[in-house]
Amino acid sequence: MNFMKGIFPIEKFRQLRTPFYFYDTKVLRDTLTCINQEASRYDNFEVHYAVKANANPKLLTIIRENGLGADCVSGGEIKAALQAGFPAEKIVFAGVGKADWEIELGLDNNIFCFNVESIPELEVINYLASEKGKVANVAFRINPNVGAHTHAHITTGLAENKFGISMDDMERVIEVAGELKNVNFIGLHFHIGSQILDMGDFVALCNRINELQDKLEARHILVNHINVGGGLGIDYEHPNRQPIPDFKSYFATYAGQLKLRPHQTLHFELGRAVVCQCGSLISQVLYVKEGTKKKFAILDAGMTDLLRPALYQAYHKMENITSEEAVQTYDVVGPICESSDVFGKAVDLNGVKRGDLIALRSAGAYGEIMASAYNCRELPGSYTSDELR
Ligand code: LLP
Numbered sequence: 001m002n003f004m005k006g007i008f009p010i011e012k013f014r015q016l017r018t019p020f021y022f023y024d025t026k027v028l029r030d031t032l033t034c035i036n037q038e039a040s041r042y043d044n045f046e047v048h049y050a051v052k053a054n055a056n057p058k059l060l061t062i063i064r065e066n067g068l069g070a071d072c073v074s075g076g077e078i079k080a081a082l083q084a085g086f087p088a089e090k091i092v093f094a095g096v097g098k099a100d101w102e103i104e105l106g107l108d109n110n111i112f113c114f115n116v117e118s119i120p121e122l123e124v125i126n127y128l129a130s131e132k133g134k135v136a137n138v139a140f141r142i143n144p145n146v147g148a149h150t151h152a153h154i155t156t157g158l159a160e161n162k163f164g165i166s167m168d169d170m171e172r173v174i175e176v177a178g179e180l181k182n183v184n185f186i187g188l189h190f191h192i193g194s195q196i197l198d199m200g201d202f203v204a205l206c207n208r209i210n211e212l213q214d215k216l217e218a219r220h221i222l223v224n225h226i227n228v229g230g231g232l233g234i235d236y237e238h239p240n241r242q243p244i245p246d247f248k249s250y251f252a253t254y255a256g257q258l259k260l261r262p263h264q265t266l267h268f269e270l271g272r273a274v275v276c277q278c279g280s281l282i283s284q285v286l287y288v289k290e291g292t293k294k295k296f297a298i299l300d301a302g303m304t305d306l307l308r309p310a311l312y313q314a315y316h317k318m319e320n321i322t323s324e325e326a327v328q329t330y331d332v333v334g335p336i337c338e339s340s341d342v343f344g345k346a347v348d349l350n351g352v353k354r355g356d357l358i359a360l361r362s363a364g365a366y367g368e369i370m371a372s373a374y375n376c377r378e379l380p381g382s383y384t385s386d387e388l389r
Contacts, residue, residue, distance in 0.1 A: 279364025302334025
């Protein structure tokens, strides 16, 4: 049976080896257009893409063409961003453990800013910059101790997390930076977590930044850049209902709640919200196994291709895109020798048979990039809708 079900070019899919990631570039471009429209209502907002969500060169190129900067957390990501043509002056480098070669890579390419997470790191950046006769822009990542209503593994702004400098230490670290000759302190950086849908969490962050800014201003410390990280969530349950996240409310929340000083630029680092809904993992059914109480649909994709369900018990909507048979209930599992290699239990799918194609939706973020070769498996391929037209 060959037919178009929804948004997928099934006939083209049939010629490709599964599993692979499929990226709908129209969804990505529409998302980027919306981001630019909503952010440009405010003349001092700058949006960076968090490369960690997906570093596929085809997507990076489209994102760069749409003018976003790049937020990188490793030397590898800096290289990927440069290769995709992101200008160095739009690259920021964050991360709690930057290796010397990664810092040197950033210095050699004159990236815009290092988001620094500790005094020892600041001192190493200062030393490496002095060796090169350079001055590095640095921002401090402050841990705002704001809890986000999301999965415990992806909450990052609480005091007990490994990330950032505590608010109590902030002024001391700024003083240290003032004494170092090869770093230039330019801003404050925050990030409270990921997959956040409650705008109240972002309001809490704004309130905290307002307090910190007042405290700094009382000491005549001015910064030009405030970076509020990423975190805007997406609708995993209904990928078709609202494929473009609510950027309007997101940016309006910051514009309304954050007391930016006139000279300040506000930076965002969005990952998931940019790329998640444009991607699906396309997989083939190898076997349907009749258990005593349930049926298993065994796919050729597993946790090595899409780790989120096994790692975070994350939900990804599944669709049998090659069947219109009556709906039945299956446990959908992968082929990996791990009992956590399960995509979903009691999943309703149109009647499944060997050879059917199953789409795992909302897989554009933290999907392909988190794939591994465990069990000596090949990494999944990737195709864009432009290529399969
Ligand atoms: N900025 C910083 C400092 C971050 O740590 C992160 C994500 C982002 C920006 C981008 O956040 P986003 O806009 O994508 O929420 N692998 C997990 C998500 C880990 C997020 C880590 N940090 C998942 O699959 O849900």
